Amino acid sequence: MDVTPRYLGGDSFLGRRDPRVLMLVPVFYLVGVARIDDVRVILACALVALAYYHAARIPWREVRANWIFILAIVTITVLLNSVFTDAMQIEATKTAEPLFTMPLTDNAVSAATLSYSATLLIRFLALAMVSFPIAFCVAPGDLGVTFARLKVSQRLAFGVDLTFRFLPSTAAGMQEIIDAQRVRGYDHPRTSNPVKRLRSLKPIVIPLTVNALIDAEDTSNAMDLRGFGAKHRTWMRELAFDRTDYLVLAFFAALTVALLSYKIFGSDVVWVP
Amino acid sequence: MSTEAVSPRPPLWEINSRVVVFAAVGAALYAVLGLISFTIPGTQLVDVRPAFALVMFFGIRFGPIVGLFTGLVGNIVIDTIKGYGTFTYWHWSVSNALAGLLAAVLFALLASRIKRQAWRLIVVGIIAELALALGFLFSITDMWLQGSAFETWLATAYGPLLVSNTLVALILTPALDAVWEPIAARVGR
Numbered sequence: 136m137d138v139t140p141r142y143l144g145g146d147s148f149l150g151r152r153d154p155r156v157l158m159l160v161p162v163f164y165l166v167g168v169a170r171i172d173d174v175r176v177i178l179a180c181a182l183v184a185l186a187y188y189h190a191a192r193i194p195w196r197e198v199r200a201n202w203i204f205i206l207a208i209v210t211i212t213v214l215l216n217s218v219f220t221d222a223m224q225i226e227a228t229k230t231a232e233p234l235f236t237m238p239l240t241d242n243a244v245s246a247a248t249l250s251y252s253a254t255l256l257i258r259f260l261a262l263a264m265v266s267f268p269i270a271f272c273v274a275p276g277d278l279g280v281t282f283a284r285l286k287v288s289q290r291l292a293f294g295v296d297l298t299f300r301f302l303p304s305t306a307a308g309m310q311e312i313i314d315a316q317r318v319r320g321y322d323h324p325r326t327s328n329p330v331k332r333l334r335s336l337k338p339i340v341i342p343l344t345v346n347a348l349i350d351a352e353d354t355s356n357a358m359d360l361r362g363f364g365a366k367h368r369t370w371m372r373e374l375a376f377d378r379t380d381y382l383v384l385a386f387f388a389a390l391t392v393a394l395l396s397y398k399i400f401g402s403d404v405v406w407v408p
Numbered sequence: 409m410s411t412e413a414v415s416p417r418p419p420l421w422e423i424n425s426r427v428v429v430f431a432a433v434g435a436a437l438y439a440v441l442g443l444i445s446f447t448i449p450g451t452q453l454v455d456v457r458p459a460f461a462l463v464m465f466f467g468i469r470f471g472p473i474v475g476l477f478t479g480l481v482g483n484i485v486i487d488t489i490k491g492y493g494t495f496t497y498w499h500w501s502v503s504n505a506l507a508g509l510l511a512a513v514l515f516a517l518l519a520s521r522i523k524r525q526a527w528r529l530i531v532v533g534i535i536a537e538l539a540l541a542l543g544f545l546f547s548i549t550d551m552w553l554q555g556s557a558f559e560t561w562l563a564t565a566y567g568p569l570l571v572s573n574t575l576v577a578l579i580l581t582p583a584l585d586a587v588w589e590p591i592a593a594r595v596g597r
Contacts, residue, residue: 262493266492297429363425
């Protein structure tokens, strides 16, 4: 299992931005599109997200598996919650004329149902598009200073930095444990019984956790010896917004304000052709 | 004759080097082990995630800041690695964080002085379950963020989560606590 952060968009337009821009843009975007119901509006927003994602120049072959996974999960979720069942209970889908009824669940599907399902699907994918640059265009070493400059406590910002440093060694530790158990003849049982499945994870979770905690004691002692937290921490990397950063942030802030105004003062309803 | 060096408990809300390191270790462990999960069909991407026990364990053992950080950052990293988007389900990350925080606070209030191992493990299991149930009430924000009805949230988000992770809270959290107890005593923590 590879959980090492991959830095794939270093030379791209987004890779050259201040990492705080990449953190703030998804927040603006999320607030803006959170409850948009009109598929035409969400499509326009998705085009903005696509342009933003394109600016990250993340190689397709590197993230193909991620996209296949997201597409599969999101499609299944949307189909189950709004086409096969009426789990979302949207008002417009109740009053619309049904086009057909789903077999097994007897859920009536109307043009409004399909329109709303498309809205949900596009919204999820657009949100993934604006979030991918955080995972692939922020250098792992910049995460700590990014959070510190976003006014998160210096110590917790250092904690975020440490988390990403510990990820590869934790994953490697887990693989070592699994391999060591296999060498000794223990194979993890494959079962669909949830209780047995849970119990089968104990031989991995417990040694991995205990090993990590014992190592953590050493790290904590080393930090104490170096005077961690005694004075205000400085960071090697200096972050500064340039004019392009301000323009990108201003654009997304304006988009968020426009979408919020549309939701509050406009007529955001499920669009039926 | 044996002696055990037991250092006094630091204040609950202090952020020292130990808190920072254990929070980071907790988040990394939760992120790596949290990838071993399966989504329950027909729910709003609710996962059965055995590693969730770690959030409560870290809260109970190392304090509320560690529990909060492990749940929050761990869940954000899982969402990022899986590709759901770093902040798309921010309210679920906050729910994870609250579960860790509440486990720590409840333990400090109710169970920190229990000496008998068997009683302690039972109480840890109950506290983990309580923290799970209370912390994830925050996911009711789904109603405003996704426009879903209360019944929908209950039937496709909160309900499945509670049912599927009850076993995790009741089995794995006390198991982790039981294993860590003698080691903690040995290193004087």
